[in-house]
Amino acid sequence: MILRRTIPIWIATLGGFVMLISAFGKPIEGMGESFAEVFNVIAAIAFVLGAGSLLKANLTKISRRDAGWGFAIVTLSTFAVTLIAGIFKVGVNPSRDFPLATFSGKQTTPESPFGWLYEYAMVPLTSTMFALLAFYVASAAFRAFRAKNLEAGLLLGTAFIVLLGRTFAGVILTGWLPEWASGLRLENLSVYVMQVFNTAGNRAIIVGIALGVAATSLRILLGVDRSWMGTGGDR
Amino acid sequence: MNFWLRLDSMDRRWVFLMMGLAVAIPILWIGITGRTFPETATPAARDVFRAIDSLPEGSRVLFGFDYDPASSGELQPMATSLMRQCAAKKLRIVCIALWPLGGNLAQETLAEVVRSDFPTMREGVDFVNLGYQAGNEGVMKVVLTDFKKAFPVDSRGQPSNDIEILKDVKTVSDFPLIVNVGAGYPGNKEWIQYVISACQGKVKMVAGCTGVSAPQLYPYYPVQLAGLLGAIKGAAEYESLVNEAMGGVPAPKYLEAQRRMAPQLFGHLLMVSLILAGNGIYFAGKRRPQR
Amino acid sequence: MTRQGKTWLVMCGVLAALLIARGLTGEGLGRVYVKKVEVSLGSEQVAGAQGVSQTIWKEVPADKATMKWVEWNQVAPKEFFAARAANPAQDSISLSWPRTIGLWLGAFFTLAIMSFLYADNIAYKLAEATVIGVSAAYWMVIGFWETLVPKLFGALTPTLVSKLVLPSLQPSDVVQQISMWVALVLGVMMLWRLAPRGGWIAAWPLAFIVGVTAGLKIVSHVESDLMAQAAATMQPIVEVVPSATGGTDWYATTWATLANALVLVGVVCGLVYFLFSVQHKGVIGGAARVGVWYLMITFGAAFGFTVMGRIALLAARFEFLFDDWLWLIDPNHLRS
Numbered sequence A: 001m002i003l004r005r006t007i008p009i010w011i012a013t014l015g016g017f018v019m020l021i022s023a024f025g026k027p028i029e030g031m032g033e034s035f036a037e038v039f040n041v042i043a044a045i046a047f048v049l050g051a052g053s054l055l056k057a058n059l060t061k062i063s064r065r066d067a068g069w070g071f072a073i074v075t076l077s078t079f080a081v082t083l084i085a086g087i088f089k090v091g092v093n094p095s096r097d098f099p100l101a102t103f104s105g106k107q108t109t110p111e112s113p114f115g116w117l118y119e120y121a122m123v124p125l126t127s128t129m130f131a132l133l134a135f136y137v138a139s140a141a142f143r144a145f146r147a148k149n150l151e152a153g154l155l156l157g158t159a160f161i162v163l164l165g166r167t168f169a170g171v172i173l174t175g176w177l178p179e180w181a182s183g184l185r186l187e188n189l190s191v192y193v194m195q196v197f198n199t200a201g202n203r204a205i206i207v208g209i210a211l212g213v214a215a216t217s218l219r220i221l222l223g224v225d226r227s228w229m230g231t232g233g234d235r
Numbered sequence B: 001m002n003f004w005l006r007l008d009s010m011d012r013r014w015v016f017l018m019m020g021l022a023v024a025i026p027i028l029w030i031g032i033t034g035r036t037f038p039e040t041a042t043p044a045a046r047d048v049f050r051a052i053d054s055l056p057e058g059s060r061v062l063f064g065f066d067y068d069p070a071s072s073g074e075l076q077p078m079a080t081s082l083m084r085q086c087a088a089k090k091l092r093i094v095c096i097a098l099w100p101l102g103g104n105l106a107q108e109t110l111a112e113v114v115r116s117d118f119p120t121m122r123e124g125v126d127f128v129n130l131g132y133q134a135g136n137e138g139v140m141k142v143v144l145t146d147f148k149k150a151f152p153v154d155s156r157g158q159p160s161n162d163i164e165i166l167k168d169v170k171t172v173s174d175f176p177l178i179v180n181v182g183a184g185y186p187g188n189k190e191w192i193q194y195v196i197s198a199c200q201g202k203v204k205m206v207a208g209c210t211g212v213s214a215p216q217l218y219p220y221y222p223v224q225l226a227g228l229l230g231a232i233k234g235a236a237e238y239e240s241l242v243n244e245a246m247g248g249v250p251a252p253k254y255l256e257a258q259r260r261m262a263p264q265l266f267g268h269l270l271m272v273s274l275i276l277a278g279n280g281i282y283f284a285g286k287r288r289p290q291r
Numbered sequence C: 001m002t003r004q005g006k007t008w009l010v011m012c013g014v015l016a017a018l019l020i021a022r023g024l025t026g027e028g029l030g031r032v033y034v035k036k037v038e039v040s041l042g043s044e045q046v047a048g049a050q051g052v053s054q055t056i057w058k059e060v061p062a063d064k065a066t067m068k069w070v071e072w073n074q075v076a077p078k079e080f081f082a083a084r085a086a087n088p089a090q091d092s093i094s095l096s097w098p099r100t101i102g103l104w105l106g107a108f109f110t111l112a113i114m115s116f117l118y119a120d121n122i123a124y125k126l127a128e129a130t131v132i133g134v135s136a137a138y139w140m141v142i143g144f145w146e147t148l149v150p151k152l153f154g155a156l157t158p159t160l161v162s163k164l165v166l167p168s169l170q171p172s173d174v175v176q177q178i179s180m181w182v183a184l185v186l187g188v189m190m191l192w193r194l195a196p197r198g199g200w201i202a203a204w205p206l207a208f209i210v211g212v213t214a215g216l217k218i219v220s221h222v223e224s225d226l227m228a229q230a231a232a233t234m235q236p237i238v239e240v241v242p243s244a245t246g247g248t249d250w251y252a253t254t255w256a257t258l259a260n261a262l263v264l265v266g267v268v269c270g271l272v273y274f275l276f277s278v279q280h281k282g283v284i285g286g287a288a289r290v291g292v293w294y295l296m297i298t299f300g301a302a303f304g305f306t307v308m309g310r311i312a313l314l315a316a317r318f319e320f321l322f323d324d325w326l327w328l329i330d331p332n333h334l335r336s
Helices: A002-022 A029-063 A069-087 A113-144 A150-165 A168-174 A179-184 A186-221 B003-008 B012-033 B043-053 B069-088 B102-117 B137-145 B188-199 B214-220 B231-246 B252-287 C003-024 C077-086 C097-117 C122-156 C158-164 C174-194 C199-233 C250-273 C282-325
Strands: B060-066 B092-097 B127-132 B177-182 B204-209 B227-230 C033-047 C053-059 C067-075 C093-095
Touching (some): A002 A186, A002 C199, A029 A069, A029 B137, A029 C122, A029 C174, A029 C199, A069 C122, A113 B012, A113 B069, A113 C097, A113 C122, A113 C282, A150 A168, A150 A186, A150 B252, A150 C282, A168 A186, A168 B252, A179 A186, A186 B043, A186 C250, A186 C282, B003 B252, B012 B252, B012 C097, B043 B069, B043 B204, B043 B231, B060 B069, B060 B102, B069 B092, B069 B102, B069 B231, B069 B252, B069 C282, B092 B102, B102 B127, B137 B188, B177 B188, B204 B231, B214 B227, B214 C282, B227 B231, B231 B252, B231 C282, C033 C077, C067 C077, C077 C093, C097 C122, C097 C282, C122 C174, C174 C199, C199 C250
Parallel strands (some): B204 B227
Antiparallel strands (some): C033 C067, C033 C093
16 A cells, blocks of 8 residues: 555655745755656656557557458558667768767658658658648538527637638738728737737636646645546545 | 538538648649738737847847647748848857757758858857757756756757857846747747746747647737747748848748748638538528428 | 449549659659768867867868768759759769658658548558557657667766767766666656556656646746736736827727726636636626637637648648649749
């Protein structure tokens, strides 16, 4: 019980309070920096954990001949090739300033196999996946974006102002308005929407989140919230 | 079958095709004709320009590249123009990155703008690329107390202590302005939360961000953020401001954001039309007697 | 053959025909050129900081070099065309097969992902499987070289790291060494999660991560998102904007005052809406309703900006296809 629950709670409390106090007090500023570095190293080691889970899931799929097991082989092969190319800096020239240090070059240069895989596989794949959302947003807007009530109407109206006001369409549609009514031009309306209504709405959300973060963090630091341990539950 | 019913039963792939054409055709048109739409800068973009313009010659600027090639479609035009204004103003530019590929993008931007158009600027004296540093907020916490501890070497491996431009830099407060182009975490929001707030007015910051994160950054403008470039529109506005200030005919690389505004225009018009059509279907359906 | 199968066949056929037609016109399409750069370096002893002599490496003529290698830098196709026109036998600029293959692979992946818009298919699944494998390994490699090597191994095995990777590595002090030993132990405990038994061991590093995150966030959020945002909301009731002539700009003053009031109302009402411990009735209910209106406007703006961002990304992908791959457009004058 002590090893499984008490010590982890004390570790969380210690880590949290050191970071908290280091923001105010010079004497333990350095300790806060050390804790932050330990945090980063653990986070980097956690990538191994992610890779382990990926291997486990895909190997299980292959051994069971589950549907799509052929694609699991592709995943594992591309994983292995990228990992080997990157970890061993295959084809990477050393840095010009330190040519005697074999691994001083950056593995991200496009001449190296790792950089090649990033530039010609990862970039097109990830950016196209994000770009695909343009199509789905269009379809969803057509199917589901209905002015059913006042709230939906406000959402829709704002979207119109932003979509039209942030392109040349705003100038085409309302550029003819005289100077005294220039505040009603779409490009100006979109500025007002962003600087007044959006600022107010998002500020309320930000303040709400800040209060939530402060409360949750304090509960963790004081050992009241133990839900992060998975099986504990709150006291 | 009446018009609204036929529209309602339309296969969604037609919508996809329309969106594809709305974006692709203007790209081809602009690519062939080279024409762009005129831009009028909004206050947020003008404030970015002013914040850089008001710095005295030789001031140090901390330039953050917190994005990667996947989001460079939106952000690279901003970084290019920001770098151009800083170089034209004869500011001393210190590039850093908290995203792994940001260091490479800083190198490319320096090559494209500084090395090619401002050849008198010397590496290590007028500009330097300190490259990527892992650690997210951890790095931000360290730059508050010891900048060179957070970035001990530059991208070539030279110790920061030996670099002329960093000679009297102790903390991030020795930079009057932070220019950060960010796509997400860690990025603009974290710089505001961990650095700008802690510096309590000693350091100003201007930011360039993606469309998705722009609305969340507006509450920080103009108090915590001196200026903000939101999405490709912000980039196009700022690009036109810098081009106007520089005079002459801008090179194609300085018109990238303005070229992108044409597909943006037709994409947005299609979105508005689709929403209107969708609502037309909805209201026509409401008017029909229910069986 | 099903109707969908026939459609796929037609689409692939049309694409292939267009590619062949494009390839046979003008300068063709989709090639990457590189310039050969021979790097020749020689060492020199100079006096460094505190008078200690240090070795620096400089570019020297090839016959005096002690270290040599070849680099291939990408150049615009027009440089190749110009070099070829000047001397057809030149070999300083040449076609890069690896990068050209990469470019075509990038185009294939882009189209493979987009093909999902029509229907799920084998090319999309292949692209999906590839992105999972490549990105998992990418983040592991970045974590290894950018964090573990300079920070962990740099503190624990400094001689090895400075010899092989970072000759300018700063020596670490005792505190750093101790903290890196702690990090190593906690990191290994974290990996215990993969073991069939003793999963609870991973709770210790998890506790450290949770605690440090909580401590780090609490200050920044309270300082930047609570105090500073509250201060930014509390603006003067009447904000006087001076005009260019020295008097008062009444239009700007009215607008600035109204804007300040609208922001204050919006923030307060938005926060009232998030107040779930009080029933939304009467004044509270009214304020919460106004808060919802503000939030709806906020979401509408977020929708507009999200659409803008996604279309910008799509435009970038189309530019890649039309410019880099198909050579249909040349906005940056790379070929002419």
